[in-house]
Amino acid sequence: QDIPVTGKVTDEKDGMPLPGVTVKLDGTSRAASTDANGVFSIQAPVGGTLTLSLIGMAAKKVTVPAGGRINVALSASTQDLTDVVIIGYGVQKKSVVTGAISSVRAADLENQPTTTRLEQALQGRTSGLTIAAQSGQPGSAATVRLRGFTSFGGKNDPLWVIDGVVVDNGGIGYLNQADIESIEVLKDAASAAIYGARAASGVILVTTKKGKLGRVSLSYNGYYGIANAAKKLNLLNATEYATLRNEAYTNDFVSGTFTLPYPNPESLGEGTDWQSYVFNDNAARQNHELSISGGNEKSTFYLSAGYFKIDGIVAKEVSKFNRANIRINSQHKLYNWLTIGENLGYSHAITNAVGNTNSEFGGPLSSAINLDPITPAIITDPAVAGAAPYSTQPVFRDQFGNPYGISTRVAQEITNPLGDIRRRIGNYSWDHNIVGNAFLEAEPIKGLRFRSTLGSKLAFYGSDGFNPIYYLNSSTSNTRTQFARNINYIITYNLENTLTYTRSLGNHNLSLLLGQGSYSDGFSRSVSTTFYDVPAQDFYSASMRFKPVAANRTSDGSEGTDHKVFSLFSRLTYDYKEKYLFSALIRRDGSSRFGANNKYGYFPSAQIGWVPTKEDFFPQNNIVNFLKIRGSYGVTGNDGIGDFAYVPLVGSGRNYTFGNENIVNIGYSPAASANPDLKWEETRQTNIGIDATLFNNLTLVLDWYKKKTVGILQNPPVPGYIGSGSPAANIADMSNSGFEFELGYRQKFGEFNFGISGNGSFLKNTIDKLSPGVNFIDDSQATFQTLGNITRTQIGHSYNEFYGYVNEGIFQSQAEINAYKGPNGTILQPLAKPGDVKFANLNNDEVIDVNDRDFIGNGLPKFTYGITLNLSYRNWDLVAFGSGVAGNMIFQGLRRLDIPNANYQTSRLNRWTPTNPSTTQPRLTDADPNKNLTKFSSLYLEKGDYFRMRTFQIGYTLPKTIVSKVGLQKFRVYVLSENLFTVTKYTGYDPELGSNNSGNAFSIDRGLYPQARSFVFGINANF
Amino acid sequence: CKKYLEISPQERILLDNYYKTPAEAKAALVAIYDRFGFQTGGLYDKVAIMCAASDDQIAGGGGPSDINDLQVVNNFTLNATTGPQGYLWNKGYAGIFRANVFLSKIGDINMDATTKASYIAEAKTLRAIFYFDLVRFFKNIPLLTSAVDPKEIYNVVQAPPAEVYALIEKDLTEAIPGLPNTVVARTDGGRITKGAAQAMLGKVYLWQGKNAQAAEQLAIVNGATPGQPNAVYGYRLLPNFGDLFKVANKFNSESILEIVHANSSNGGWGDAGASEGNLLNIIVGPRGYKPGPGAPDYYSGYSFLLFTKEFFDFIHFDPRNKATVANLDSLEKNGIATYEKGYQNTGYFLEKTIGRVADKAPTGQTELNFPQNSYEIRLADTYLLEAEALLNNNAAVGAGSRAYQLLNAVRARVGLNPVAVTLDNIIRERRLELAGEGHRFLDLVRWGKAATVLAYKGFKSGKNEIFPIPQAELANTKLEQNKEYGGTK
Structure with missing residues (x-):
């Protein structure tokens, strides 16, 4: 016999009513939900069981007492092991997952609201990912590598799947971070294989927020703040510059009398600080998001709108980004057995970009670094302004009509940044x-x-x-x-x-x-x-x-x-x-990119797991609360191998002119011969891992993997007598192996909550095989000015390792130069003078030449890690999140080699001179007969290790008793600093260097637009 | 789902769907010509290499390694890995590949029979020209008359030079009947004509010492009366020697076969070799040229292929001097113009092919888009070749003989008195008439005089007569390096 049952559901933590709790009578389909005051009513028999559930809270069963009055307090669900994980075409309880899947939850992202793109929000959050910004230009993408590299020229970016829609090629800039419910990173091939031929570089699943049952809730999140450059380079002032230029001139002088280019350096004073014209102080940034969600048993919805606007810290007039978003996610139960719905996001963004953000060929940063400090930024001397080129050329001028200074010493692409900005304004x-x-x-x-x-x-x-x-x-x-x-x-x-x-x-x-x-x-x-x-x-x-x-x-x-x-x-x-877990899958992909003989690829995988803590024989203890051992093996593919390489094509551009009227006829002839056997690049990966909960509060995930990619696409050299190009073929092999860990610890001491989590990943990348007869390959983009290629991909080494001469120090005397001989007594560096670089004679012959080069460093970090600290006390909360890398080298290529008059960094003040016998800084010389700087040597490389405090945040939540008076559920204010500090020995602007402008090679600095340090003030309000 | 994965025909042109229409036949033919005129992105062509290898000119440029491929030819330090041989090799074989594919496909195209016959003849003539160059440059080369089966790529072997010459003769002989006597210069100037194929055939015979056949073919080209227009083809020497090198005089009556260039292809630095412009025009220009009033309108260039002082002294008092040598040395001394002195500067530039400001392209990178054509073969050349063939064949050479008329028609055109027909006089005349047009080096080799004349540049007898087979061709293949370069062939 049913009676009316009423009750109130509250949060165990603070006693506040919980709206939207589903109250279901077991054994029936009857259900109700709590209202804004946490109150529900339902018909139920005395002694019947009600299940109360709410996302984020542990479900609770209560028995209906006589009288029908129930008050229930729900507690927050303990995280992790009771969570579900999205695995691609389904969900799985985390406790039974056998793949290597890392998850990032909305709460983590909400604590880092200032990142402009999702990739950056993932940086340091999970193991297995190597992420580096490509530029500090607002809105620019980051380089994302999941468990290393899987291809050479082909696709290395993971496959992004947003609410089930494959959004390939990193096209995720449209996403509003506040809309993200969770991100799952499918790291092992066994998990990723469900995405088959496009999953070799890993898969990242993004799920956006859905409406929740219960009352309609409205929330606003916003912040406003300012950003600045965290670091400026130490460059020479005018006096120092003139002194060093004089010295270079003197050192290069052969004979006769000479006059110094700058007879009186002191008279030049400080000169122009070009960086001050390039970096903006207090560049503004703001973000506003409004979301409404709610629903009942039939329909739920989530609706949000966001607006984001940010000024760059470099040349703000031409470096801006703003984006507006709308999202509508809803679902409707037409019948008990039929649901329809949609997830829809729209965004509109406008970007003003400075152009070259990591290029030695122009752009405001490269110009600020290389321009001489003597040239004034603005010409105020009427005599100069009235003469050529200012009087004869269309130069840019300030609002008073004074022309912007044009350097007579440093030219080519290096220009006055004030003018460079002016020509780009508005674009x-x-x-x-x-x-x-x-x-x-x-x-x-x-x-x-x-x-x-x-x-x-x-x-x-x-x-x-x-x-x-x-x-x-x-x-x-x-x-x-x-x-x-x-x-x-x-x-x-x-x-x-x-x-x-x-x-x-x-x-x-x-x-x-x-x-x-x-x-x-x-x-x-x-x-x-x-x-x-x-x-x-x-x-x-x-x-x-x-x-x-x-x-x-x-x-x-x-x-x-x-x-x-x-x-x-x-x-x-x-x-x-x-307790005993098993999963197996197979995917068959046919791709328009595969050859006639390999139109369909099969991608199988299997996973097994065992949870010993569920065995009867496992003793109940407080040390190991939960333990799962898992292993998996899978095959994935990469079909990012270009189109139609398998089919014989006719190519155009074989043109010739007939007649005397300059009429070019378009000619066609067969391109490279075809390879009908062409297929995907295949990656096979073994993963072994454990998940554990120890001492009740410590969660631990360990993974070891070995991943081998076979059949990487190459165009093997063919003899020229064939008369056409080389057909692509599946030839090269590459391996990645690594060890990863994720740790979490959470403890409560009265009103003090403490949580710390961290992750780390070790990565080793090795080339196993290249085309027959090919010893190495060079990345056509990993070059630097006249140095040519600075990386090399060779069997037994990592992909795109730095390759150059080994610097053995500085010759301190002519005697040392004369003593540096080959085995037969030839002086190896006859052109050297004291103060020049000593290059290692690696092959021990009679000459220092290209055969003396070796692998001298790797741009790809060996170790990446992240640490998060969460503290809360009463209404106060603190989040500190940092991440870093270790074990890589950075190529510091900030000075133009071909412009002798380019400015120097202050490290050059310590150059070798007879009275300052430096062992690290060679002497000044423009002629550089010894090629100190025009040979790529370890002199250019610096350690790339860094740790960066990405987010440091302190928040205060106003007591509910106060905010509820104005109809608010929650009101929190916070101050946050992004990139508060960076610990590194690297001397450039920023050690975080993706592969921008350098092909697939990491860590090549040509004058990178650095990441900003920002301070923002923000509000979270729920109505 | 099979259909779902098929390629839409608008995506790419599939080989299987091509070679169906007359327009496609024409485009495929154009692709062969493309290689005939091919220049490398490294800013040189066959003529530049031949000039650098000659005794008349030096590589020059901005420094001792500027366009290094020309420098190593200039001083004969080239080897299998360094030098321009890769360009020469790939240019020829890509052309041969395109001709082979074309010839294998055109039979099935439904089109006008005369046009088809003419297309086939053009393709064969071009193939012959490619092989003629390759066999002269490399001697032991693969002889391919069809596209190589991908499975056989590494099994190709070299053919005896005689077999290559046999194919060249066969191709040209077969081509001649199908070719037109003349083409409309405005629309089809530069296409192969009957005379062009016959001139090439005559030259091929002469190179093999088949003097009678050479003289016979060349006589058809040169016409009944040397110095008078060829009644069938209309060939005649231009009255004014200097007019040969004016852009306005493309396809003149003295021209038998030209490599055509245009100013309209918008060639850029991304791939300079893809420009239809004449790259020689820019590389031979004086560096940093600053003209004063009354100075020639040379386009400032890169100062390559300078004439030597010796050559300048040789041609100085010849009427062809002014149209051959740009004497920047004199211009500067007389205060008319200044220029920067490049590597090994002599002051004597290649007047025939310096780009002119007046000819510069309206759009694109002007320096890469000069429209001057270059001569593959012209009437003065065939006159002298025939005279040489007749002399070699012991024909009459006295005053009034055909050989005498041929040699002296070339001289008379520039106002010089007749001379006797001797090999020395022919050699002398060729050197003066054809200077800077890329003939001298191969002529010296043919006459057996290269070793002595070029010794000063480092030429080694029994070696530098040919080029090394590019090292890349030897890797994994059955090809053998010529014994001149340490190989076994």
Whole structure:
């Protein structure tokens, strides 16, 4: 006999009412939920059992007492082991997961609200990931490598899957971090194999927030703050510069009389501090997010809007980013067995970019580093301003009409940054992204679920740029205005259907997945056009309405190549009493990129696990509370191998002119001969790990893996008599192996909560095989000025290791030079003078030449780690999160080799002189007969180890008794510093160097736009 | 799902879908010509290499390793890994590959029979030209008449030079009937004509010492009366020697076969070799040229391929001097212009091919887009070749003989008195007439005079007559290096 039951549900922690708690009568489908005051009412029999559940809280069962009055306090669910983990096409209880999967939860991301892109938010959060920003330019992407490298020229970025939609090629800039519910990193091949031929570089699953049952809640999160450069380089002032230039001149002087270029260095004083014109003080940043969520048994929704705006710390006039987002996630139960829903995100971003953010060829930073400090930033001397080039050339001027100084000493791409900024002002790029899916989920029979998902990404992007008439120096000038516009779009889509059957028979738990998917990406179109001689002085007065004659308009267009994948997959998961765990899966992928003889690839994997702590024989103890041992093996593929390499194609561009009217005929001939056997690059990975809970409060995850990629695509050299190019083939092999750990500890001492967690990853990358007859390969982008290639990929070594001469110190005397001989007595460095670099004679012959080069360092960190500390006391909370790397070298290439007059860093004040016998800094010389600096040697390399305090945050939550009076559920204020400090010995701006501008090589610094240090004040409010 | 993964025809042009229409046949033919005119992104071509190898010119440039491939030719220090031989080899074999594919495909194309025959003849002539260069440069080379089966790539072997010459003769002989006597210069100038193939065939015969056949072929080209227009082809010497090198005079009556260049391809530094512009025009220009009033409008260049002082003295009082040598030394001494002195500067530049400001391209990188053509073979050349063939063949050479008329028609054009037909006089005339056009080195080798004349540059007899086979061709293949370069062939 049912009676009306009423009750109130509160939070055990603070006694505040909990809205949205589901109250379900066991054995029936009857359910209710609590209102804003935590109150519910339901019909139930006395003695019946009610289950109360709420996400984030431990579910509780209560028996209906006579009288029907119940007050229940729920406690927060202890994390980790009771969590579920998203595993791709399904979820799994963390306690039975047998793969190597790391998770990041919303709470972690919410504590780090200032990162502009999701990759950065992942940095240091989980083991297995090596992440480094490519630039401090707001909005720029980071390099992400999961368990090392898996390909050479092909795809090395992990596969990103957002709510089930494959968003390939790192196109995740549209995501608003506040919308993220969880991120799972599928590190081992056995877990990733469910994504088959695109999973070799690992898979990252992102799940956005969903509406929760219960009352509609509104929350606002926002912050405002400022950012500054954490570090400036120590460069010479004008007096020091002149002194060193004089010395270089003197050292190079051969004979006769001479006059110093700067007879009186002291008179030049401090000169111009170019960095002060490049770095902005107190660049503003702000972020505002508003979200509404709620729902009932039939429908739930999550709706959010965000706005993010940030000024760069370098040349803020041309370095900005702002983005607006909207997200609508909702689901509706049409029938008890049928649910439909959608997850949809839209973003619009506008970026003003400084251009070269890690380039020795221009850009404001490179210019600030290399410009001589004597040239004034602004010419105020009328005599100078009235003479050439200022009087004769279209130079930029300040608001008073004074021209910006043009260096007579340092030229080429190195220009006055004030002018460089002016020519770029207003130029911007934009994008609109719509990424989402619609799904239908049916459960016609209990345990049997059918799900169909249609996902798509539409991206529209482009840029507007105006190039005014200007003169920055003799080699950087523009004589015709140009207004260029570029517009692109990309459409990708996924269609996936899965059928899952889950059944528990006694102690046997079984789940079977069958799925089918078809995917298309790479479909893109673009057009661009440039108008010349547009009558405008700057971007803001330029318009395409000023249409020049046809001869002054150029246009271009291009089309992307559609990449299609058709897949079938299946997974079986079984466990006995959650004690013996087993899972196996297979995926078959057909790809438009595979050759005729290998159209379909099969990607199997298996995982096993054992939980000894669940065995009867395992003694109950307080040391080992939980222990799981797991192992897995899987095969994944990389189909990022280029399009149509397997099919014989005809290529254009074989042109020739006939007749006397300059008419070029387009010629076609067969390109490289085809390789019908071409297939995916295959990665096989073994993973062994344990998950444990020790001493009740300590969680521990350990993983060891060995990953081998075979058949990496190469174009082996073919003899020229073939007459056409080399066909791509699956040839090279590469291995990665490593050890990873994640630790967490949490303890409560009265009102004081303490939590600390950390993770670390060791990585070793080795090349196993290259094309026959090929000893090494060079990355065409990992070059530096006249040094040529500075990295090499060779069997037995790591991918793209630094390769150069070994510096054995500095010759202190002519006697030392004369004594440095080959085995037959030849003086090895006859051109050297005291103060020059001594290069090691590695092959012990009679000459120092290219054969004396060796591997002298690795840009890829050996060890990456992260540490998080959480403290709270009453209403106060503190989060400190830091991460770092160790064991890598950085190439410090900040000075232009080909510009002798370029400024120096202050380390050069310690150069070798007869009276200052330095052992690290060679003497000054422009002629450099010994090639101290024009040979790549270990002189250029510095240790790249660093630890960076990424987030340091202190928050205060106002007492609920106060905020509830104004209708608030929660009101918290915080101050946060991002990148508060960085511990490193590296002398450049920033030791965090991804692979930007350097192919696939990490840690090459050409004048990197550094990460900002910011301080923000923020608010979290829930209504 | 198979269909789902198929490639849409608009994505790429599949080999299987190509070679179906007359337009595709033409484009495939153009691709062969592309290699005929191929220049390397390293800013040189065959003519530049031949000039650097000659006794008349030096490599020059900005320094001792500027365009190093030309420097090592200049001083004959080239070896299998260093030098321009990779360019020469790949240029030829890529052209041969394209010709082979073209010839294997064109049979099935439904098109006008005359046009088809002419296309086939053009392709064969070009293939012959590629092989003629390759066999002269490398002697022992693979002889391929069809695209190599991918499985056989590493099994290709070298053929005896005689077999290569046999194919060259066969290709040219077969081509001649299908070729037109003339083409419309405006639209088709630069295409192979009957005369071009015959001129090449004559040259090929002469190179093999087949003097009678050489004279016979060249006579068809040179016409019944030397100095008078060829009645069939219209060939005749230009009245004014200097006009040969003016851009406005492309496809003139003296031209038999030219490599065509254009100023309209927008060639850029990303791949300078892909430009249709003439790269020789920029590399031979004086460095840092600053003209004063009345100075020639040379486009400032990179100061390569300077004439030697000896050559300047040799040509100084010849009427062709001014049209051959740009005397910057004199211009500077007379205060008309200044220039920067490059490596081994002599002051004597290659007037015939210096780029002119007046000819610079309207768009793109102007320095890479000069439109001057270069001569593969021209009438003065065939006159002298025929005279040489007749002399070698013991034909009459006295005054009034055909050989005498041929040699002296070339001289008369520049106002010089007749001389007797002797080998020395022919050698002298060729040197003066064809200076800087890339003939001298191969001529010296043919006459057996290279060892003596080029000794001063480091030429080694029995070695530098040919180029080493590029080292890359020997790796994993059955090819053997020429014994001149330490090999076994």
